[in-house]
Amino acid sequence: MIPAHFSRRLLSRITSGALCALPFLIAGRAFAEERSGNIYGLPPCVTTSGEQIDFIIKIIFWLTGIVFVATQGTYIYYLIRYRRRPGVKAHYSHGNNTLEVIWTTLPTIIFLALAIYSNRIWEEIHRPAPDNALTIDVSSYQFGWEMRYPGVSGKLSPMDVRKISPQNRWGTDPENPRTGQDVISTELVIPAGRPVHVLLHARDVIHSFYVPEFRIYQDCVPGRTIGWVWFQATRTGEFQLACNQLCGTGHYNMKAPIRVVSEEDFQKWLTPRQQKNAGTASPVVAPSPAKAATLTEPSTKNTL
Ligand SMILES: [Cu+2]
Numbered sequence: 001m002i003p004a005h006f007s008r009r010l011l012s013r014i015t016s017g018a019l020c021a022l023p024f025l026i027a028g029r030a031f032a033e034e035r036s037g038n039i040y041g042l043p044p045c046v047t048t049s050g051e052q053i054d055f056i057i058k059i060i061f062w063l064t065g066i067v068f069v070a071t072q073g074t075y076i077y078y079l080i081r082y083r084r085r086p087g088v089k090a091h092y093s094h095g096n097n098t099l100e101v102i103w104t105t106l107p108t109i110i111f112l113a114l115a116i117y118s119n120r121i122w123e124e125i126h127r128p129a130p131d132n133a134l135t136i137d138v139s140s141y142q143f144g145w146e147m148r149y150p151g152v153s154g155k156l157s158p159m160d161v162r163k164i165s166p167q168n169r170w171g172t173d174p175e176n177p178r179t180g181q182d183v184i185s186t187e188l189v190i191p192a193g194r195p196v197h198v199l200l201h202a203r204d205v206i207h208s209f210y211v212p213e214f215r216i217y218q219d220c221v222p223g224r225t226i227g228w229v230w231f232q233a234t235r236t237g238e239f240q241l242a243c244n245q246l247c248g249t250g251h252y253n254m255k256a257p258i259r260v261v262s263e264e265d266f267q268k269w270l271t272p273r274q275q276k277n278a279g280t281a282s283p284v285v286a287p288s289p290a291k292a293a294t295l296t297e298p299s300t301k302n303t304l
Contacts, residue, residue, distance in 0.1 A: 043212045046231060200220040
């Protein structure tokens with residue numbers, strides 16, 4: 001039987017603890033994107049590299065979860081077992097060197113193993129894209145996305161980030177005959193089961209290529225080509241590309257649809273567009289006047 005004065009104290013401590021945890025519990029529900037409701041709080045994973053990332057997330061989840069329950073359980077046990085009781089004298093402990101060595105060495109080994117293993121996965125994910133990868137130029141701007149696919153030649157026309165301007169939003173060479181063959185799209189359409197290599201560009205400020213289901217989050221930096229992101233989707237579906245870098249007043253609405261389709265459907269989508277552009281000197285999707293106005297906005301406008 002727990003004495004009344006102790007249970008009152010315990011109750012007040014539990015109440016204040018719960019009140020302190022409340023903001024964190026509420027914040028935990030306010031995810032920016034829909035989660036799949038699994039124990040890990042992760043959205044579904046649809047890329048091969050994402051599966052590797054999830055694997056390490058799960059290891060860390062269970063490792064820290066078990067340690068949390070074990071340490072907090074011991075803590076609570078000791079709180080109750082050695083609570084202040086009339087007639088019982090406190091005992092002073094000088095510590096235990098063996099225990100100190102164990103609980104210092106063990107976490108060190110665990111952290112080192114996790115660091116080495118994570119690094120291996122990181123290197124595997126960031127190895128060069130396979131030769132059969134489909135290369136897509138992804139361009140970000142305030143406040144939207146545009147994709148550039150190779151034309152009939154099967155290769156993207158060359159570009160230079162230094163040439164990117166409101167007049168030349170892809171930084172391509174207007175004299176190059178291949179420039180007009182590129183296929184421009186405002187949605188990211190990709191084939192499932194084939195590696196996709198994205199070249200990330202920014203026309204004005206830093207944006208971020210963020211697709212939770214792909215487990216990809218990579219900044220797009222003006223003046224640079226970010227060329228180490230590639231992935232392979234494991235199934236078809238519809239997703240959303242969202243900017244995850246606060247890039248100005250319209251940031252909240254900076255998104256583009258992603259469609260992962262079968263290889264056959266992908267060819268059905270891309271081939272007519274490539275054929276339409278073959279031999280022409282201008283891109284297939286000319287921006288609408290409204291879009292053109294957005295694209296030619298001075299890059300310093302609306303930045304934070
Ligand atoms: Cu952005």
